[in-house]
Amino acid sequence: MTKDDGIRDMLRGLPVFAGPLAEFDPKAAPAEPEELFVDWLGEAIEAGVHEPHAMTVATVDADGAPSARILILKDFTSEGWWFAGTTTSAKGRELAGNPRAALLFFWGAQGRQVRIRGSVELAGPRARAADFTARPLEGRVAGLHGRQSQPLADLADIHTTAEGSRARLEADPGLAPDNWGLYCLSATEVEFWQADPDRRHTRLRYRRAHAGSPWRSELLWP
């Protein structure tokens, strides 16, 4: 047996949909996906899912090449799903060039994923600064440099920069980097996926032409 065979066997031996899984009756689903998202998020929190507000955010670069990373969901309002990071990071540059993204929530213990697609808008300067200043001190210390996604010459630079940032924030707690970005994704497509131990998974997709138009939903083959 080669080393590769060992990895394949290990992977194929891992359980999936081990449960106990959540249940989902699409016939009882609300007319709008926002309500169902809030229900599922609440159930993930209640079930003790680790970081249930962490989501994969996928963007594309100027060549159409996709890129994905985990971000924290900062808010969910009638406008959409909010997240934050710097406007000069890879994701910030990609969103400036193509303001569309996909979000993915995976709540594995319940056998659930929610897939969201839509357009993204950058909030205005006051909302962006307010988002930064509302962060816990450690988050502000870590983010004040505004150099997210730039090459780092030496690990020690993180510590010296953090010490400098802490001193600046202690002197002026209202400081925020100019390139702090707060983004809102307005969805045109939201799909709820519920695993079934017998692999008869349930998929319910909502779509609408644009924000403000009515949602239509349909079941999909798993």
Ligand SMILES: Cc1cc2nc3c(=O)[nH]c(=O)nc-3n(C[C@H](O)[C@H](O)[C@H](O)COP(=O)(O)O)c2cc1C
């Ligand atoms: C659990 C978790 C939460 C994260 N939350 C954020 C976040 O809210 N904002 C952020 O900019 N990066 C966050 N990150 C780091 C990103 O995944 C990523 O490394 C960073 O945003 C740079 O990505 P980019 O180079 O594609 O712009 C988080 C990472 C993890 C694992």
